[in-house]
Amino acid sequence: MKRKKMKRSRAKIKIKIFLGIVVLSLLLAQPSWHLLRIRSAQDRFDVSQMESEMTWVKQKDPWLATIPLVRDSALWLSLNQGQNLTDQELLADDDDKYRFWLFQLKLQKAQLTEASQILSTITSSSTQILGQGLIDMAQGKYDTASQKINSISERNLSKEEVVLKRLTLSRCLLGQGDETEAEKEWEKAKNVAPAHPLVVEEEFDLALVKADWKKAESLLPQIEKWRGSDSNLDFQAKKALLYLTLGQTAQWEQVLATLSQSSEGKSYQTYLLGVQKYQEGEWQTAQTMLKESLSGQLSSALRRDANQALKQVNERLGAETALQKF
Known part of the structure; x- marks a missing residue:
């Protein structure tokens, strides 16, 4: 009898262990699948998939954030999304x-x-x-x-x-x-x-x-x-120039309003208004605005473009002055 009881007891323990393994496997299956997707997104530098997976981690399994792969x-x-990061984090x-x-x-x-x-x-x-x-x-x-x-x-x-x-x-x-x-x-x-x-x-x-x-x-x-919500000034300027070319006035004005909220952004705003006046043929106003923007804090790429535009404006004004002499 004792032997039968021991066999039954061992059988129950084995069943419990088996069920425990099954439950544990089920619990880990979904996180493991998402970790594989994170690895895939990381290898391909896929921002959209990475963002989706980070959202899932935050909402469903926050503990995964402690894993080096996920933290990385x-x-x-x-x-890459222009979010605030501290020196300590990096x-x-x-x-x-x-x-x-x-x-x-x-x-x-x-x-x-x-x-x-x-x-x-x-x-x-x-x-x-x-x-x-x-x-x-x-x-x-x-x-x-x-x-x-x-x-x-x-x-x-x-x-x-x-x-x-x-x-x-x-x-x-x-x-x-x-x-x-x-x-x-x-x-x-x-x-x-x-x-x-x-x-x-x-x-x-x-x-x-x-x-x-x-x-x-x-x-x-x-x-x-x-x-x-990245406020990268060069990117904002590029957007604005595209909106200006496409005639999308509301979007153009929205970018200008965004740029006006910072001292650095105001130089970019002035540059863009100078380009607008250039396109409208208002050479004197364009010259004034482009010169003003160059006295501010433009990136080297925007500064190059502003100088090029100013050079063209000066040539236009010079040509007009020459014509008035005849």
Whole structure:
């Protein structure tokens, strides 16, 4: 009898263990599936899928946020959506990748001195050269930036750093007025990571330069969805120029109102109003506004465009003055 009871007891224990394993497997099945999707989104730099998965984690399984993969993905998403990140969040781990992300964040905010200081703490010489190239580009030193970046072997770069290398070369070429070669570099970046948000944004910039307004308009909703409430001034200016060209007055005025809310933004607002007056043929007013914008805080790319527009306005005014003499 005792033996029978012991067998029954062991059988019950085995059943309980089996049921426990089944329940545990069911509980972990959904989180595991989402972790796989996060890994996939991370590998492809897919912002839309990443955002969807981070929302699921926040609502359904917040404990997953403690897993390195999820934390890493959340930080990357915040960086690419222009969300506020603290230095502490990106320096919590002694890792070159996070330091380079912090460097990019400072660069986005035009904090070049701080960006340089952070760059000097990165151990990878290739990443340091890439970062210095990005700083040179931000300062409008396109030749110097291109030379530095072209000296880097892609074997020494991560997949995302390869994308940044190609996009930086593309932007430098745009700054030098070489649209054809700029597009070739962009295509190389796209071949590496077609879903990367910076690849899509560069496609938007190329469309604006080529006056392909339909293409630019089709890409804008996708970029705005990623950026959310991002107040990146250069991006706001590009949107405004597209709206001005398309005659979308309400959207144009909305961007101008947004820019007027900060001292830096007011310089961008003045630049855009100068461009508007230029298009309307009000050369004197355009000249005044463009000069005023150049005395403010424009990025190197916008400063280049403002100088070019001012040069054209001055030529128009000079031609009118010459005609009045006859």
